[in-house]
Amino acid sequence: MVQEAAKFETLSLKEFIAFLQGIGKTTVDGQSVEASRTAFITAFIRAFHAANENPKAFDDWIAARLLTAEEYAFFEEMYYRRTLKDTTKAHALPAQRRSVITAAMRTGATGAILGRARFAEDALEKAIAEGVQQVVLLGAGFDTFALRRADLLGRIRVIEVDHPATQAIKRQRLAAMGFSLPPSLQFVAVDFSQEDLPHALSRSCYDAEVPAFFSWLGVTYYLEREHLFKVFRSLSETAAPRGLIAFDYMDVEAFDPDQVSTQVQQLKDKVRFLGEPMKAGLDPKALERDLMGVGWELRRNLSAEDIKEMYFQGWADGFRVGKHLHLALAALPTVSIQDVT
Numbered sequence: 001m002v003q004e005a006a007k008f009e010t011l012s013l014k015e016f017i018a019f020l021q022g023i024g025k026t027t028v029d030g031q032s033v034e035a036s037r038t039a040f041i042t043a044f045i046r047a048f049h050a051a052n053e054n055p056k057a058f059d060d061w062i063a064a065r066l067l068t069a070e071e072y073a074f075f076e077e078m079y080y081r082r083t084l085k086d087t088t089k090a091h092a093l094p095a096q097r098r099s100v101i102t103a104a105m106r107t108g109a110t111g112a113i114l115g116r117a118r119f120a121e122d123a124l125e126k127a128i129a130e131g132v133q134q135v136v137l138l139g140a141g142f143d144t145f146a147l148r149r150a151d152l153l154g155r156i157r158v159i160e161v162d163h164p165a166t167q168a169i170k171r172q173r174l175a176a177m178g179f180s181l182p183p184s185l186q187f188v189a190v191d192f193s194q195e196d197l198p199h200a201l202s203r204s205c206y207d208a209e210v211p212a213f214f215s216w217l218g219v220t221y222y223l224e225r226e227h228l229f230k231v232f233r234s235l236s237e238t239a240a241p242r243g244l245i246a247f248d249y250m251d252v253e254a255f256d257p258d259q260v261s262t263q264v265q266q267l268k269d270k271v272r273f274l275g276e277p278m279k280a281g282l283d284p285k286a287l288e289r290d291l292m293g294v295g296w297e298l299r300r301n302l303s304a305e306d307i308k309e310m311y312f313q314g315w316a317d318g319f320r321v322g323k324h325l326h327l328a329l330a331a332l333p334t335v336s337i338q339d340v341t
């Protein structure tokens with residue numbers, strides 16, 4: 001790891017960006033494809049927090065294994081440079097370096113990423129305790145629930161749904177780790193903007209007759225509103241009653257040039273540069289009505305302030321949660337809208 005870190009410290013900005021743009025490039029069936037780079041970054045954020053911070057808001061102790069040592073070192077350097085703008089010599093000692101990176105991450109998207117993972121998994125644990133037997137991770141990226149909770153795979157099914165390119169690289173990494181896939185962990189490659197989700201799920205062990213927990217983290221804002229609501233509707237029309245969905249979203253103000261915060265505008269610019277433009281937000285005040293219109297009952301709707309209060313108390317230098325981020329939990333009613341219309 002020390003060798004990898006040294007390699008990135010000496011790269012020029014141009015070389016550094018070229019490396020970032022190369023992350024996630026792979027070949028699938030002879031075709032070159034590009035996986036989601038934001039999926040790599042969120043995995044790194046969870047991995048770094050697990051390895052370096054106490055207490056832990058979310059302990060993703062295995063995420064680092066899905067990244068190469070080179071990628072991990074690159075992302076450390078990325079956060080280090082963000083603070084020091086290339087004047088790296090002043091903080092060359094490893095402990096100083098780590099504290100600079102930690103501080104940079106706390107003011108960035110880390111609070112949102114850890115908070116959403118914790119929110120969804122707390123709700124999922126509760127749902128499993130109440131009898132839910134299948135979990136569908138939508139836009140799973142390098143989610144490690146199935147790896148960390150391999151003990152549950154004898155009694156619940158986990159279906160990971162993701163864009164084909166991102167999923168292909170994750171499967172390559174799982175194979176390289178020697179993780180043997182049990183029949184209860186299955187993968188479905190889909191582009192939410194192209195294919196009907198229930199149709200795609202029918203290629204897996206997903207059972208539409210059984211209540212499911214859907215987790216949709218870090219994805220909604222990358223879809224056009226039309227595609228986002230199409231996914232909600234397609235699930236409410238086909239999934240079993242009492243299913244749940246946990247998701248994060250950006251509010252509509254994040255997409256209004258007069259109202260967006262500087263930090264979120266910078267984040268949007270960065271992910272656009274990485275080839276993953278954010279496209280749409282939701283109105284927290286209209287969410288209950290909007291979800292009702294596509295067959296879901298809103299159960300929880302948390303603001304950034306709520307998230308900070310729930311998960312980030314007790315840190316002397318607290319985590320930032322960008323003001324446009326929200327977390328929501330919705331449920332499928334026992335009587336569906338089609339039954340009453």
Ligand SMILES: C[S@@+](CC[C@H](N)C(=O)[O-])C[C@H]1O[C@@H](n2cnc3c(N)ncnc32)[C@H](O)[C@@H]1O
Nearest residue numbers: 036038039042139140141163166191192217218
């Ligand atoms: C920011 S990553 C989030 C990954 C993971 N859920 C997490 O929280 O770390 C975004 C994920 O959404 C997926 N994604 C984005 N647009 C998609 C689309 N149109 N269809 C399928 N997956 C998509 C990407 O492949 C990637 O895995």
